[in-house]
Amino acid sequence: MRSVFALGVALCLVIVMLGLRAPLSVEERLDAVRAQFTADQTFWGIYVQEVASGRVLAAQHAHQGLLPASVQKLLTTAAALDLLGPEFRYQTVLYLNGSIESGVLRGDLILRGSGDPTFGSPSWDGPDPLRQWAQALAKQGITRIQGRIIGDDNVFDNRPYADGWDVDYLTSQFTHGLGFAVSGLSYHDNYVVVRVAATQPGAPPRVRQEPMAYLHLENRAVTAARRYGEALRMERAFGSESLRLYGTVPVGYQGTLELPVANPTRYTLEAFRRYLVAEGIRVEADLVDVDDLPSPPRYDRAQPLLVHTSAPLEEIVQLINRRSHNFYAEQLFRTLSPDGTAEGAARRIQAFLRRQGIDTQGLSIRDGSGLSRKNLVPPVVLGELLRAMHHHPAREAFLTSLPQGGERRSTLEGRLHNVPVRAKTGSLMHVRTLCGYTTTADGRMVAFALMANNYTLPAPRVVHAIDQMVRALHASP
Template sequence: MKSVVACIAGCLSAVSLSAMALDLHGLRADEVAIWAAPVEGGAELASLRADAAVNPASTMKLITSWVALNRLKPGYRWTTRLVSAAAVENGVLKGDLVWVGAGDPRFGMADLQTLLHSLRLRGIRQIEGRLLLDKSAFSSIGTADNFGGDEGKSFTVEPDTHLTGLKVAWLRFFNDGNGVRVALDPPLAGVRLQASLGNGGDTASTCPDVRQWVHIRQQGSQIEVSGKLPAACDGSQAYVNVLDQNDFAAQSFAALWSELGGSGPQGMALGRAPAGARTLAQFQSEPLSVALNDINKYSNNTMARTVYLTLGREDGSSGDTPADAQHAVRRLLAEQHISDEALVLENGCGLSRRERVSARLLGQVLLNAARGPYGNELLATLPLASEDGTLKRRFAATGPRLRMKTGTLKDVKALAGYWQAADGRRLAIVAIVNSPRALAMGPALDGIVADLIRRFDRSVPDNSANTVPDAIMQP
């Protein structure tokens, strides 16, 4: 009995000493989960509440990225196709054209234009039938619940098989010899733009954000723009999210097709590619590694959810895309002997009130990734401290030897990634704050990470956590 009591006391003492050894910079021990260990092997450097299930915010993207690199491979590409079973006579497609969406997360207006240009090169100038959207790549898109107050913001745009330009249209502003004006790009037929703009003249020397001088009001498919546009804002732009996914894709298609001299199609509907349909044009995306760069450096939720769903489509074990995506993640964790006990998945991007990981689970994924064949590919996607992405204005004195994925939600602030010492040794670090005061504790979180770096690498100076207050960014 004495030995049991002694063991319990010793274990409690070890936990207390571990917590006491870490300067939490004003955070309470129950507000933060911390884990750190050398990539090249050896004992853990730090562990505090490392097995607690916590909301990771966008550091969840690291798990999705790791699974995607291992399952899809870095060179994976999405292929978007235009197919039809109808005949072509004298440049006229005598029936429906089917746009088979692949869920390409980076498919943009320029890519759609390239796809349509290929259709024109085939000699087709008129589509006599309808444009059918084949959305069979995903059985459903899953959820990101309880973000209703964020509707209309770019980071809440839902994924889609026909995601086009992240469903963002651009307002282009001009103040030149032809007067003050604004144009919608692309010119979507279903969107009405009403502008009341005056000439702001030389009231500004620069134009960092045109919304400082113009007011943009959007209600449904109607956009109203008012204000006085300075000459310095000539050529500036601002984005708007309009229409639903299907209408945005179809109207973008029609606008760009018209610009290329094409006519039709005669409306839009949902449909499947018929048996025997032949491919008339196709567009192949950039590799997965390029998409992951956008996802992790800039914390793009829409793209991350699309990659997660692609994992489900390729897994295909049940035909339920979100469920199959979760299956793909858990199966790889099991194969690599990483416990998924703390893992709760909703959409794989961290834009979630429900998703959970433990700091240890996320840390073990980082170790596995760094030691695996695609470690360099994952590392290249992470923001470099003080240089780019969501870390551009943080860790000014530490510099690019620190690469970390950030995470921010209401009540969540997180960092996970790697430090590389000058001698090549690497440290995997996870630090996650779950607290009502999380958003105010960014400097504390940075301080904890800087302390862990100095504990691992004595050559780092004490001012490593120099941080410029960050602008509000995507979670």
């Protein structure tokens, strides 16, 4: 025994004499990356855990509630797969409460929404369901509709915006994915495409709306003689379907604005009316929001005419996480609620996490997409969620929804090429996050949550630091 002890001491002395030291720990490797790229100008929350054993490899401010940005979608999609199941499908139904005689439909046509985000969505491949319904009614010989066309959005409550959203998202956001209203009856992701093209100097640019001229648009913009320097501006009141374009566009300019609608139910009904007219059906019917009725429709007295069924949830969550689709995430979030409220959805997610054995202290959930600046999620919650979902019955649907490093048409398209990683990105002003899975040098899978808040240095530098941390995890023993 003494000889063995003496040999151990001798080996230690040799290591010290040769200047050797133990390999850096995972936490030390991550600290080195932070020190190199971000110094003290970023508040970091970090949690890294072995998936198989549950051993925590790194934890810094892991229990501090931080702004998650779009990694909030991990909570939404994981809870949905657990509560609804990967095979869950939305159904939107067209009902008739009336009669059809000699080609004349008299009574109420009722579009009953289920919260389906894919209904008429430009983000989803396939025919337009409203056009299909109009064609089907025409084929049944209907030539005239007399009565009312009612839109029922009551599966959700009447608060279309989450607590903590920026008002710019809802009025003048020029890029799709930020501005939208949540509704139980939605169409075309609840936004209108406005295409603007320059004409002759001094003349207004051409303006065209898609899929239809729904917004009341006043065009006061002018085509300038110069070839560069766009100065197009927009004025729009909150909750209004009217807007004014002004400013200038250069000669040769072609641009696109993607603008949210304020009343998705009315938007859906108007689109349906136009498709009916296009099929030669004379519409002598009022368009009515269900909230304007003295009492909700009696479906026990109505006849279901047509049904649109969505793709399964496992395909919908792929779009949510790979492309970080905010509208889809919010619709799915409200679907989780028994009463269609954001508060009900938040309670369902909290309960789901607790069933997975995850401590929800410090967690504040205000929306499903991560746009709200009132969300707070500790890194440990995200890390533990990732580990739980790796052992969950819906594991495959969840894991394959996360983009791989360098994957085309995903939020990781330009990042982490040739790194075995599946992860969800997050991005808001002064917030960059990345949460997912990678493997270490010896083949062990780890779940990680890397969250940067309140930084003052350029955002690309923070993103680069996060990517280098993932590479450091992959290279770690």
